Structures are given as C-alpha cells and as structure tokens.
Amino acid sequence: MREYLPILIVGSIIGVFTLIFLTLYAMEKNKKESMGFDRNMPDSEIIKRLLAYGRPYWKSFVIVFFVMLFSIVYDLVSPLLIGHITTTISSDFEMRYLVQIVAAYAGILIVSLICTYLQAMILQKTGQKILSAIRQDVFTHIENLSHEQLNNIPVGKLVTRVSNDPNSISYMFTNILVTLAKNILVIFGILGAMLMLNYVLTLMILCFVPFVVIFTVIFRKFSRKVHRSVNDATTDLNTYLSENLSGIKITQIFNREDRKMKDFLTRSHKLQRAKQGRMLVFGIFRPMVQMLYMSSVMCLLYVGGKGYIQQTSFMGQVIDAGIIVSFYMYISKFFNPIQALAEQFDMLQKSFASAEKIFTILDMVPQVVDEEDAIELEEIRGEIEFKDVWFAYKPDEWVLKGVSFHVMPRQTVAFVGATGSGKTTILSLICRNYEIQKGQILIDGIDIRKIKISSLRRHFGQMLQDVFLFAGTIRSNITLRDEFTEEEIRRACAYVNADKFINRLEQGMDEPVRERGNNFSAGQRQLLSFARTIIHKPSVMILDEATANIDTETELLIQDSLDRMKNIGTMLIVAHRLSTIQHADNIILLSKGEIMEQGNHQELLKQKGRYYQLYTLQYSKEQLKMQERQGLVEIL
Numbered sequence: 001m002r003e004y005l006p007i008l009i010v011g012s013i014i015g016v017f018t019l020i021f022l023t024l025y026a027m028e029k030n031k032k033e034s035m036g037f038d039r040n041m042p043d044s045e046i047i048k049r050l051l052a053y054g055r056p057y058w059k060s061f062v063i064v065f066f067v068m069l070f071s072i073v074y075d076l077v078s079p080l081l082i083g084h085i086t087t088t089i090s091s092d093f094e095m096r097y098l099v100q101i102v103a104a105y106a107g108i109l110i111v112s113l114i115c116t117y118l119q120a121m122i123l124q125k126t127g128q129k130i131l132s133a134i135r136q137d138v139f140t141h142i143e144n145l146s147h148e149q150l151n152n153i154p155v156g157k158l159v160t161r162v163s164n165d166p167n168s169i170s171y172m173f174t175n176i177l178v179t180l181a182k183n184i185l186v187i188f189g190i191l192g193a194m195l196m197l198n199y200v201l202t203l204m205i206l207c208f209v210p211f212v213v214i215f216t217v218i219f220r221k222f223s224r225k226v227h228r229s230v231n232d233a234t235t236d237l238n239t240y241l242s243e244n245l246s247g248i249k250i251t252q253i254f255n256r257e258d259r260k261m262k263d264f265l266t267r268s269h270k271l272q273r274a275k276q277g278r279m280l281v282f283g284i285f286r287p288m289v290q291m292l293y294m295s296s297v298m299c300l301l302y303v304g305g306k307g308y309i310q311q312t313s314f315m316g317q318v319i320d321a322g323i324i325v326s327f328y329m330y331i332s333k334f335f336n337p338i339q340a341l342a343e344q345f346d347m348l349q350k351s352f353a354s355a356e357k358i359f360t361i362l363d364m365v366p367q368v369v370d371e372e373d374a375i376e377l378e379e380i381r382g383e384i385e386f387k388d389v390w391f392a393y394k395p396d397e398w399v400l401k402g403v404s405f406h407v408m409p410r411q412t413v414a415f416v417g418a419t420g421s422g423k424t425t426i427l428s429l430i431c432r433n434y435e436i437q438k439g440q441i442l443i444d445g446i447d448i449r450k451i452k453i454s455s456l457r458r459h460f461g462q463m464l465q466d467v468f469l470f471a472g473t474i475r476s477n478i479t480l481r482d483e484f485t486e487e488e489i490r491r492a493c494a495y496v497n498a499d500k501f502i503n504r505l506e507q508g509m510d511e512p513v514r515e516r517g518n519n520f521s522a523g524q525r526q527l528l529s530f531a532r533t534i535i536h537k538p539s540v541m542i543l544d545e546a547t548a549n550i551d552t553e554t555e556l557l558i559q560d561s562l563d564r565m566k567n568i569g570t571m572l573i574v575a576h577r578l579s580t581i582q583h584a585d586n587i588i589l590l591s592k593g594e595i596m597e598q599g600n601h602q603e604l605l606k607q608k609g610r611y612y613q614l615y616t617l618q619y620s621k622e623q624l625k626m627q628e629r630q631g632l633v634e635i636l
C-alpha cells in the first residue's frame with residue numbers, strides 16, 4: 001500500500017479541488033435561479049439555425065472533414081514511431097531501420113502540414129461567405145422594421161449586431177466546429193491506440209477523465225455567463241459612443257465634456273470588469289486541466305518507471321522504455337485536445353451569445369408588412385383620402401381622432417396647427433411608416449394596406465426639416481446610387497435652384513459630402529434634398545417644415561422651387577409659417593388630433609376662427625421684426 005501513496009496524494013488533491021468547484025457551481029446555480037436568470041434561446045435551437053447558414057456549403061465541409069482525417073494520422077502515428085525509435089536505440093541499433101522510421105515520421109508530418117493548410121484555406125473562404133450572408137440578412141431585416149421599432153432600438157446596438165456579432169459566428173464555422181470534430185476524433189483515436197499499446201496504463205489515465213468532464217461542465221456554466229456580460233457591456237459602450245459622438249457638438253456647447261467622460265469611463269470600466277471576469281474563469285480552468293495532465297504524467301512516470309527499473313510487470317502488463325515514451329506523448333496529445341475542447345467551447349459560447357442577439361433582431365416581426373394579396377402600382381394619380389382615421393403611438397393615447405379629408409390629384413394641401421396636433425403623423429401614415437388602429441387611408445381609391453409598401457413609397461418624395469445627407473459626394477446624395485444621366489442630374493438641380501451654389505463649388509457635383517452633410521448650410525442641404533426628390537420623379541411630394549430655420553435669401557430660392565414643384569403632382573405641406581402656404585388649394589388646421597377648420601387662405605380668413613388668429617398673430621410678429629430691421633438700418 002505504501003508504494004501507491006504518491007498516487008493517493010495526487011488523487012486527494014484533485015478531489016479537494018473538485019469539491020470546491022462543485023460547491024461554487026451549486027452556489028452560482030442557486031443564485032441564478034433566485035435571480036430568474038436563464039438563457040432565452042436553447043443551444044439546440046441556436047445550432048439548428050446556424051447550421052442552416054452552413055448547409056449550402058456542405059460540400060466544402062465534407063472535403064475539410066476528409067482532409068482533417070489525414071492530418072489526424074500524424075497525431076496517432078507519431079508517438080508510436082518515436083516509441084519504436086526509443087526501443088531501437090536502447091536495444092539492437094540499426095541505422096537503416098532508424099532512417100526508415102525517421103523518413104516515415106517526416107512524410108507523415110509533411111502530409112499533415114499540407115492538410116492543415118488546405119483545411120484553413122477552405123474554411124476561411126467558406127466562413128466569409130457565411131459571414132456575408134448573416135450580415136446581409138440582419139441588415140435587410142433591420143431595413144424592414146417599422147419606424148416605431150427602429151425608434152425603440154439604439155443605433156449603436158444595431159451597429160453591433162451587424163458588425164461585431166457576425167464575426168464571432170464566422171469564427172465558429174472557420175475554426176470551432178472543425179476543431180471540435182478533430183479533437184473528438186483525436187481523443188478517441190488516441191484512446192484506441194493506447195488501449196492496444198497497454199490497456200492497464202490506459203485505464204489509469206482514464207481515471208482522470210471524469211474530473212476533466214466535471215471541470216468542463218462547471219466551466220461551461222461560468223463561461224456562458226461571463227460571455228453574455230462581455231457582449232452586453234460591448235453593446236452598451238457602442239450605443240453610448242454612437243449617440244454621443246453624433247451629438248458631440250452639443251456636449252461642447254454646454255461644456256459637458258467632463259460629465260460625458262465620466263459616463264464613458266463608467267461603461268468602459270464595466271466592459272473591463274466583464275472581460276476580467278472572463279479571463280478569471282478561463283485562467284482558473286486552464287491550470288486545472290494542466291494539473292490533471294501533469295498528475296497523469298507523474299503517475300505514468302512513477303508506475304511505468306518503477307516497473308521498468310525493477311523489471312516487473314504492472315497488473316500483468318510488461319512496460320519498456322518505448323511504451324513509456326509513447327504513452328508520455330499520447331498523454332500530451334490526449335490532454336491537449338481536451339484543453340483545446342474547453343478553449344473551443346469557450347469560443348463556442350461566445351458565438352452562441354452573439355448568435356442569440358442576432359436572432360433576437362431577426363425574430364422581431366416587422367409591424368408594417370405587405371398583405372398576401374398586396375398589389376404593385378406602376379403609377380398613381382395622387383388622390384388621397386382619410387376616412388375616420390384614428391391613430392396612437394401608445395395604447396389609448398390618441399394622436400389622431402377620427403380625421404377625414406380628401407385631396408384631389410395635383411392639389412396642394414397644407415397642414416397647420418400647434419406642435420403635437422398630428423400634422424407630421426398624418427404624413428407618416430400616408431407613407432405607411434406606421435399602421436393605423438381605426439379607419440382607412442386610400443390612394444387613388446385603393447386602401448394603402450392593399451398596396452405593396454415598396455410600390456407605395458416609390459411614388460412619394462419626402463423633404464423634411466432635418467435633411468440627412470450621406471457621406472460621399474453631391475452626386476451620390478442626389479442619385480442615391482441609382483443610374484441617372486449627367487443631364488438628368490443637372491436638370492433636377494437647376495429646377496430647384498440648387499445649381500446656383502453647386503456651380504460655385506470647386507469640384508461641382510463631385511464635391512465631397514462629410515458625415516450628415518455638416519460641410520453645407522441648412523439651406524444648401526434642403527436644396528439638395530429637393531433635387532434628390534425631383535430626380536426620382538415622385539407623384540406625391542411631402543414637405544415637413546422644409547423652410548424652417550433657413551436664411552431669407554435661401555428661403556426665397558426654396559419658395560421659388562416649391563412654386564415650380566407644384567406643377568409636378570400632389571403636394572402635401574406642413575408649415576408653421578402661414579405666409580408660405582397662402583396659395584395652397586386647401587389648408588387643414590389641426591388641434592389635438594382633430595380637424596378644426598379647412599379651406600383656402602381667403603376662406604379661412606373670412607371665418608375669423610383659429611386660423612385667422614394664428615395668421616394675425618404671425619403677421620404682427622413679422623411686421624414687428626421688419627420694423628426692428630428698418631430701425632437697425634437707420635441707426636447704421
């Protein structure tokens with residue numbers, strides 16, 4: 001019994017560590033149950049959905065599998081060859097036999113390296129195709145979400161889903177799955193080779209396997225939690241950066257740099273702690289597996305060396321130098337895949353965490369979708385009718401209450417009223433950015449829910465107060481990457497008076513546009529939006545406060561452009577300046593989601609109602625401003 005005391009000591013140490021980890025595992029499990037923590041999507045569902053992306057490339061994976069089998073041969077045969085070399089050197093030495101074994105070893109090594117190279121190349125190409133498919137699906141799905149859904153999701157979170165998360169999934173296809181398969185095959189292959197070589201020593205090594213399994217299960221639970229924490233912290237940081245870098249000018253204006261830096265550091269430290277937690281979990285697991293590996297090596301050297309030196313058998317099995325060397329190499333190759341399995345599993349959990357977040361986006365059902373019998377409209381006349389329309393962004397908080405009106409083709413209709421009266425909401429509903437709760441909206445006598453969304457919006461041109469320009473050139477922002485001739489582009493710019501400032505630019509149409517068009521004035525951006533709308537030849541034009549916050553000179557150009565655009569088709573205008581809509585065919589005054597008055601400018605003035613009060617108030621203010629300017633001129 002004394003001679004096996006070292007083995008008992010090693011077993012006791014391993015048992016103590018196992019008891020500690022099992023206790024921590026039980027405590028963490030109870031903690032998660034008390035917190036209601038659970039994975040939202042099971043691993044089986046994630047794997048099933050991810051494999052759907054890999055299914056079109058199954059031939060590539062089959063080729064990789066067979067190439068991988070050739071590379072596995074090196075792991076299985078090389079210890080046997082080294083063992084034979086050891087036996088040859090320690091007994092009857094023949095150089096010719098040694099050269100043959102070394103040549104065989106070198107040949108197997110070369111084949112293994114070539115197979116590894118081919119495997120890596122095929123997987124990388126396949127992985128990039130899968131990555132591209134996932135990103136395309138996510139981006140396309142985001143494009144189909146309704147305005148309400150997009151308003152509820154921070155932009156930074158969407159950016160993370162499209163850019164960062166697919167990278168983790170790509171690594172699963174290019175490395176993890178194949179390596180997992182290879183390591184599993186290597187483990188079983190090595191077990192078979194060791195059993196044939198010496199089954200007693202193999203059984204002794206297998207005594208350490210249950211502890212490896214226990215440590216791996218415990219590690220799996222902790223790694224899943226820390227990976228989710230890292231992903232959440234990364235998304236939070238990206239969201240914060242996306243918002244605050246876009247609004248950094250406001251931060252500077254109000255001298256809030258220090259406060260924003262503190263907020264940034266808070267999120268940055270949260271990410272740091274999450275990553276430290278992940279490193280801690282992995283840093284504990286790897287030494288544990290290494291401890292098991294070293295323990296098995298010590299037991300091998302103790303038992304095998306003892307038997308070899310004393311020229312005795314171990315449980316009926318003879319042990320020589322070649323067997324000890326071969327087993328030493330096999331143990332290394334046995335535990336390396338096990339440790340690699342844990343590492344790959346660590347990355348697999350990261351991939352699953354990213355995939356779960358991606359599928360959460362993909363599982364969001366768009367609130368505004370085409371009906372099964374939706375039709376395609378090649379052209380529309382521009383007749384618009386609201387029939388008792390009710391709409392609310394939040395349940396029971398009605399923004400529109402029984403709104404009804406009729407717009408004839410090629411008419412110009414203006415909507416006026418206080419902020420929050422429902423003017424912009426009406427324009428959004430016409431384009432079907434939101435779904436109404438009650439009533440009906442008709443385009444040319446057809447319910448807009450019976451028209452394909454893409455077909456409906458193709459006939460609308462929207463010009464908003466806050467013009468969005470993409471980074472690129474003036475040309476790309478006008479055409480939106482569609483195919484137009486140079487003459488069409490210049491004609492559209494001239495039609496809306498945008499050519500006057502474009503011609504003064506050094507590079508003309510190819511003048512660079514920085515992010516959000518911040519190298520152009522508000523008026524210039526508005527004129528570019530007009531040109532962008534005109535060139536796409538809409539049947540209905542929508543202007544939402546298009547003349548607000550613009551200097552007087554540019555406003556005159558825009559007003560001239562608006563007068564020209566009235567001849568193109570139906571025009572719907574939202575404006576606070578009543579002076580800009582005096583020539584509209586119909587003016588609809590809204591208050592708290594209801595139509596209070598409607599008619600043309602002269603008819604509404606004669607009624608001397610709410611419109612008359614607004615116009616008189618604005619006219620008095622404009623007269624006062626004009627007098628002040630005149631007085632300022634006299635002083636100067």
